[in-house]
Amino acid sequence: MNRLTGAGGRCGESAELRLAAASIHRGEEPPVSGRGGSGTVFVTGCGLGCNFCQNYQISQNGMGRVVSPAGFAAITLALEDAGAENINIVTGTHAAPAIVSGLDLARAWGLTIPVLWNSSAYEDEAVLNLLRDRVDVYLPDLKTLDPQVGARFFRAPDYPRSAAAAILRMLSFRGDLQWKNTVKAPNDDESPHAASVLARGVIIRHLIIPGYLESTREVIKWFQRHARGRALLSLMTQYTHCNRGEKAPTGTAPQRYLGREEYERVMEWLTEYGIEEGFYQEPAPGRDWLPDFSRTNPFSSRLSRTVWHWKAGNAGQEDYSAESYRKI
Numbered sequence: 001m002n003r004l005t006g007a008g009g010r011c012g013e014s015a016e017l018r019l020a021a022a023s024i025h026r027g028e029e030p031p032v033s034g035r036g037g038s039g040t041v042f043v044t045g046c047g048l049g050c051n052f053c054q055n056y057q058i059s060q061n062g063m064g065r066v067v068s069p070a071g072f073a074a075i076t077l078a079l080e081d082a083g084a085e086n087i088n089i090v091t092g093t094h095a096a097p098a099i100v101s102g103l104d105l106a107r108a109w110g111l112t113i114p115v116l117w118n119s120s121a122y123e124d125e126a127v128l129n130l131l132r133d134r135v136d137v138y139l140p141d142l143k144t145l146d147p148q149v150g151a152r153f154f155r156a157p158d159y160p161r162s163a164a165a166a167i168l169r170m171l172s173f174r175g176d177l178q179w180k181n182t183v184k185a186p187n188d189d190e191s192p193h194a195a196s197v198l199a200r201g202v203i204i205r206h207l208i209i210p211g212y213l214e215s216t217r218e219v220i221k222w223f224q225r226h227a228r229g230r231a232l233l234s235l236m237t238q239y240t241h242c243n244r245g246e247k248a249p250t251g252t253a254p255q256r257y258l259g260r261e262e263y264e265r266v267m268e269w270l271t272e273y274g275i276e277e278g279f280y281q282e283p284a285p286g287r288d289w290l291p292d293f294s295r296t297n298p299f300s301s302r303l304s305r306t307v308w309h310w311k312a313g314n315a316g317q318e319d320y321s322a323e324s325y326r327k328i
């Protein structure tokens with residue numbers, strides 16, 4: 001699909017960058033949230049089509065607003081001014097050319113904090129080459145290495161081959177973990193988050209799908225073989241049967257949370273495969289945390305503080321004057 005012609009790709013997005021929200025987010029891994037919170041920028045659209053996507057309103061249903069590269073740059077500077085530890089670009093693969101233009105402007109206008117690329121890893125070499133000198137920390141998912149699981153849940157049987165190759169390339173760019181002191185959060189001296197955050201590196205995320213533990217085991221084995229000692233592993237147990245994507249692919253998402261026994265079996269595999277670098281979530285079944293991007297703060301106020309939202313006024317330069325955020 002040549003989206004420069006204005007035609008929509010698989011997720012309906014053209015080549016224009018659209019955003020849904022930008023916020024200070026405290027719900028990411030400790031070395032991402034730090035004390036100041038991560039400066040998340042939620043991009044509208046997505047190249048995959050997970051049938052349990054918690055962000056379905058923006059990934060599949062198009063909620064968002066067009067933002068120019070200058071507007072994007074201004075939003076990142078507003079996040080830094082608000083105390084963000086980093087700029088955390090969520091699901092921006094399909095909009096990479098516009099985003100890198102915005103990042104280049106942001107750096108020229110004085111952005112100093114690290115840039116994180118938070119993606120599904122369903123991205124090719126051309127996109128990764130655009131990111132290479134602009135992204136400091138990669139947060140790719142490794143959703144599965146099983147093509148049948150890729151077809152059933154993510155609308156992409158080629159996902160395993162593509163994502164594994166992409167993550168190996170990210171490791172070749174940033175397979176050397178580097179840390180920096182956290183910024184001090186305004187009015188939040190007691191924050192329990194880490195005192196240091198990643199300045200460079202790779203964190204590989206994996207969401208455990210209830211009933212598909214062999215898929216998780218393969219991912220842990222892959223991590224042991226290819227990434228142990230060069231990246232952090234983040235195991236997520238928050239699978240929730242949203243089942244709300246209107247363009248849901250074939251297959252049916254499991255209609256339950258991860259079981260305690262399943263969770264404990266995965267923890268045993270971490271020991272069995274000698275994985276010591278990373279994080280895991282304690283299972284906490286529930287739906288309260290699911291975002292709603294129609295609200296000005298899509299998350300709970302405990303987790304997130306909105307800096308920009310698609311409903312709130314004009315996007316781009318009119319929202320945040322680029323000049324007003326210039327630092328040098």
Ligand code: SF4
Nearest residue numbers: 046048050053059120
């Ligand atoms: S969960 Fe799947 S559909 Fe949703 S944003 Fe992530 S990769 Fe895209």
